[in-house]
Amino acid sequence: xxxxxxxxxxxxxxxxxxxxxxxxxxxxxxxxxxxxxxxxxxxxxxxxxxxxxxxxxxxxxxxxxxxxxxxxxxxxxxxxxx
Numbered sequence: 001x002x003x004x005x006x007x008x009x010x011x012x013x014x015x016x017x018x019x020x021x022x023x024x025x026x027x028x029x030x031x032x033x034x035x036x037x038x039x040x041x042x043x044x045x046x047x048x049x050x051x052x053x054x055x056x057x058x059x060x061x062x063x064x065x066x067x068x069x070x071x072x073x074x075x076x077x078x079x080x081x082x
Contacts, residue, residue, distance in 0.1 A: 010043030
């Protein structure tokens, strides 16, 4: 049975994401993601933040999924051998 970790990017900031805080946002995402897990990114956040977090989690997450009410789940990458 596979479990996943959901990271809500909207919880990383108040009102507006700040580019100067990007290193802090990446650190939070990496801490929450752990190693080799299936990760779901969700929450209202700017595209640049999603892209930066996806890049930071590459090599850390086994599988990365974007989820929104509009699109549903979209697999960004899947490095599972199964």
